[in-house]
Amino acid sequence: MDTILRMERIVKTFPGVRAVDDVSFELERGEIHALVGHNGAGKSTLVKIISGAYQRDGGDFYLDGQSVNFSDPGQAIAAGIHMVYQELDLIPFLSGSENIYLGQSRFHNRLGFIDHRNKLKAAQELVKRLDVEKIDLTIPVGELSVSKQQIIAIAKAISANAKIIIFDEPTSALNESETRKLFDIMRVLTKEGVTLILITHRLDEIFDIADRVTVMRDGKLIFTRPVNQVKKQEIISTMTDMEGLPSSYERSTPEFGPTLLNVQDISVSKTFHNVSFDLHKGEVLGLTGLIGCGAIEVARSIYGASQRDSGEVKINNRPIKKGNTEDAARKRLAFVSDDRKRDGLVVMGSVKTNISLTILDQISRFGFVLRKKENQIVRQMIDKLRIRVSSEDQLVSTLSGGNQQKVVLSKWLLKDSEVLLLCEPTRGIDVATKREIHHMIRDFAANGMGVLVVSSEIDEILETCDRVLVLYEGQIIGEVTYNDFNRAKIINWMYGE
Amino acid sequence: MQEQKTGFLRWPRNNPMVKESGAMHAIQKALRTKNIGLLLFLVLVWVVISRITPYFLQGNNILLVLDQTATVAIAGVGMTYVIISGGVDLSVGGIAALSGMMAGICITKWGMSFAPALVLAMLVGVIVGLINGLLISYFNLQPMICTLGTLSAARGLTLISTSGRPIFVINPTFNLVGNGDVFGIPFPVIIAVLVFVIGHIVLTYTEFGRYVFAIGGNQEATRLSGINVKRYKTMIYIISGFCAALVGIVLVGILGASEPTVGQGLELDSIAVTAIGGTNLMGGIGGLVGTMLGSLLIGTIKNSLTILNIVSYYQQVVIGVIIILAVLLEYFRKRRA
Numbered sequence: 001m002d003t004i005l006r007m008e009r010i011v012k013t014f015p016g017v018r019a020v021d022d023v024s025f026e027l028e029r030g031e032i033h034a035l036v037g038h039n040g041a042g043k044s045t046l047v048k049i050i051s052g053a054y055q056r057d058g059g060d061f062y063l064d065g066q067s068v069n070f071s072d073p074g075q076a077i078a079a080g081i082h083m084v085y086q087e088l089d090l091i092p093f094l095s096g097s098e099n100i101y102l103g104q105s106r107f108h109n110r111l112g113f114i115d116h117r118n119k120l121k122a123a124q125e126l127v128k129r130l131d132v133e134k135i136d137l138t139i140p141v142g143e144l145s146v147s148k149q150q151i152i153a154i155a156k157a158i159s160a161n162a163k164i165i166i167f168d169e170p171t172s173a174l175n176e177s178e179t180r181k182l183f184d185i186m187r188v189l190t191k192e193g194v195t196l197i198l199i200t201h202r203l204d205e206i207f208d209i210a211d212r213v214t215v216m217r218d219g220k221l222i223f224t225r226p227v228n229q230v231k232k233q234e235i236i237s238t239m240t241d242m243e244g245l246p247s248s249y250e251r252s253t254p255e256f257g258p259t260l261l262n263v264q265d266i267s268v269s270k271t272f273h274n275v276s277f278d279l280h281k282g283e284v285l286g287l288t289g290l291i292g293c294g295a296i297e298v299a300r301s302i303y304g305a306s307q308r309d310s311g312e313v314k315i316n317n318r319p320i321k322k323g324n325t326e327d328a329a330r331k332r333l334a335f336v337s338d339d340r341k342r343d344g345l346v347v348m349g350s351v352k353t354n355i356s357l358t359i360l361d362q363i364s365r366f367g368f369v370l371r372k373k374e375n376q377i378v379r380q381m382i383d384k385l386r387i388r389v390s391s392e393d394q395l396v397s398t399l400s401g402g403n404q405q406k407v408v409l410s411k412w413l414l415k416d417s418e419v420l421l422l423c424e425p426t427r428g429i430d431v432a433t434k435r436e437i438h439h440m441i442r443d444f445a446a447n448g449m450g451v452l453v454v455s456s457e458i459d460e461i462l463e464t465c466d467r468v469l470v471l472y473e474g475q476i477i478g479e480v481t482y483n484d485f486n487r488a489k490i491i492n493w494m495y496g497e
Numbered sequence: 498m499q500e501q502k503t504g505f506l507r508w509p510r511n512n513p514m515v516k517e518s519g520a521m522h523a524i525q526k527a528l529r530t531k532n533i534g535l536l537l538f539l540v541l542v543w544v545v546i547s548r549i550t551p552y553f554l555q556g557n558n559i560l561l562v563l564d565q566t567a568t569v570a571i572a573g574v575g576m577t578y579v580i581i582s583g584g585v586d587l588s589v590g591g592i593a594a595l596s597g598m599m600a601g602i603c604i605t606k607w608g609m610s611f612a613p614a615l616v617l618a619m620l621v622g623v624i625v626g627l628i629n630g631l632l633i634s635y636f637n638l639q640p641m642i643c644t645l646g647t648l649s650a651a652r653g654l655t656l657i658s659t660s661g662r663p664i665f666v667i668n669p670t671f672n673l674v675g676n677g678d679v680f681g682i683p684f685p686v687i688i689a690v691l692v693f694v695i696g697h698i699v700l701t702y703t704e705f706g707r708y709v710f711a712i713g714g715n716q717e718a719t720r721l722s723g724i725n726v727k728r729y730k731t732m733i734y735i736i737s738g739f740c741a742a743l744v745g746i747v748l749v750g751i752l753g754a755s756e757p758t759v760g761q762g763l764e765l766d767s768i769a770v771t772a773i774g775g776t777n778l779m780g781g782i783g784g785l786v787g788t789m790l791g792s793l794l795i796g797t798i799k800n801s802l803t804i805l806n807i808v809s810y811y812q813q814v815v816i817g818v819i820i821i822l823a824v825l826l827e828y829f830r831k832r833r834a
Binding site for chain 2: 303305325326328329330335337342343344345346347348349353356357358360361364367368369371411415
């Protein structure tokens with residue numbers, strides 16, 4: 001066999017974590033190599049080292065037998081390593097042919113003008129080489145389907161003489177026939193001697209298309225094997241603990257109160273379908289699944305952060321208007337996004353102005369904010385949630401992730417919210433604060449709130465929830481209550497087993 | 498970064514990071530505080546110019562500076578609201594002309610008295626502001642394009658209404674608004690000060706003011722906090738339209754006529770004084786004190802170049818350089834902080 005890429009004892013650390021821990025990894029020329037693992041297993045970090053986005057802290061990296069050190073993605077591309085991202089990095093306003101040859105001066109004539117006709121012809125031949133139906137390469141790529149855009153992204157890599165192409169969750173936005181077409185293209189590529197890395201959480205695909213599979217977990221490479229020597233169940237159980245439950249908080253309220261939140265048959269096309277559930281007073285309900293299963297979108301559309309196509313949401317038996325966050329907040333529904341910077345914080349603002357944002361109307365008289373009252377309320381909240389700040393006027397941008405999250409929680413607690421929708425509540429937060437927040441979630445429920453925890457981290461779900469719903473490809477596939485918690489069952493559901 | 502504050506001039510309080518030692522340090526600290534640098538620069542300009550020409554500091558001339566500053570300052574108040582909220586309003590010049598024309602038509606053609614004419618003229622500004630706000634908030638038009646459109650439309654309507662000719666307005670109250678004074682202080686200056694004080698109080702101390710900053714800082718986070726962003730954004734453009742209409746009224750008073758071409762370049766001047774005043778053109782940070790100082794700086798420079806007999810073409814160059822310098826200063830101030 002002919003090894004094109006060899007990595008030996010690669011180490012990459014970030015503050016607090018060994019993202020890649022002593023990993024040795026090899027690629028054979030012309031193979032399709034699947035790379036799987038849970039969130040935080042280190043697979044993204046590993047491919048980012050390969051594609052030059054990160055620099056390794058230790059270990060050796062050989063490409064075609066030559067030791068290499070990429071200091072940026074440009075060098076990796078020059079060496080023939082390309083990445084096709086989930087969020088395709090095409091320029092939507094430019095045509096297919098322009099995107100394919102972007103940054104290459106191949107079609108500049110002697111005067112520096114672009115030879116559009118030859119460029120288009122070359123691009124069309126390139127796409128034809130991939131053996132696919134005709135794609136209009138003259139219209140802006142933004143007007144093409146995701147599947148066709150992906151093909152253009154692949155053509156772009158080929159045009160630059162790619163030797164290795166890394167696909168990051170390429171099928172997550174494709175339907176079945178588009179997926180089959182993509183796999184056909186991948187096979188054509190390997191015939192031409194291109195080597196492919198496929199990152200995916202759809203384990204069935206591995207058996208359709210890949211030659212070998214590598215499983216990573218907690219930054220370590222667990223095994224690399226030919227796909228015909230491994231079973232799906234084995235991959236799942238290797239990726240994660242199937243046994244044992246974390247030391248949980250006491251579930252003090254086995255009997256829940258009345259239904260607070262009633263979600264009836266809500267759907268968003270291409271994202272999730274006919275999701276229904278009840279959330280009771282005093283209950284922590286978990287909603288989990290793999291990234292892209294639609295769980296976060298469920299929470300967003302319940303609150304009205306994004307629109308839903310159909311279905312109804314009621315809080316305390318009163319319907320919430322769809323897409324109307326003002327109505328939802330007024331009816332005491334609270335939403336904490338998985339993206340704090342984008343959706344949660346006014347980053348230029350202070351701790352105080354962020355915390356009091358939801359209740360300004362309650363602490364104002366004749367439109368004037370009662371500053372003493374505001375300061376007092378905000379300070380109480382800072383003490384209560386133990387937010388570490390030098391003063392309430394500190395800018396939130398200078399806080400740690402954990403303290404920022406506490407600021408976001410504060411503004412909803414002040415509003416006397418009855419139902420909390422928490423999306424990935426501890427993402428990017430240190431271990432100690434994480435535990436603190438988990439404790440808070442139990443406290444919220446004990447004080448009579450209903451909490452929905454949307455998380456792709458199974459430990460978080462097992463530690464905090466009274467009941468868990470598992471979402472697979474946009475549908476609720478299973479439900480289990482605390483007394484019957486079983487890690488293996490939940491994980492298998494996450495993978496659609 | 499810690500002492501960077503929005504709104505009124507504030508000194509860092511009880512900040513353990515700042516050591517209170519040495520004059521140099523105090524100056525550095527002051528420079529890092531918003532508006533102080535601008536104030537010092539304004540004083541410096543005053544000192545230099547009064548050295549060059551003693552005429553500058555004479556009472557009449559200072560009042561003239563203030564008078565000339567008033568209209569830009571009034572429009573600047575509305576513009577500061579819009580820019581802090583993350584938008585921009587290019588239609589203010591057109592609104593000023595249209596409102597002024599409305600006032601002229603009411604008085605001269607329809608024979609109305611001052612009060613109803615004033616109400617109708619202000620209403621015109623409010624309506625154009627409302628249109629801007631509705632289009633931007635509910636139809637997601639980009640503020641620059643939307644207000645560019647209403648600028649052109651408002652200017653066009655003004656010209657249509659009188660076939661491009663001015664209307665003379667002979668009305669004692671309008672004359673008072675433009676050219677009168679109270680204890681020697683010109684009326685336009687009094688209006689500008691009032692608008693500034695009210696604007697500043699609303700922006701700094703009210704619920705509404707907080708939303709202006711929050712929307713400009715992160716519109717999505719504000720919406721997700723259950724706040725009706727669309728309604729508040731609409732109100733912000735109404736405020737800008739209101740201020741612009743007020744400028745139109747004052748100009749009718751000053752000129753004794755409704756001129757269809759009045760207020761040309763008002764949008765750029767008011768954006769300039771807002772930017773010079775340290776308001777972030779991307780939104781979220783800013784305040785009216787800076788805008789007032791910016792207006793005074795521009796007014797001072799225009800006035801002194803005039804009394805120094807420098808051709809007005811040069812004024813534009815000088816003002817352009819000052820805008821760039823002010824933004825550069827802001828950049829360095831931020832980098833040091």
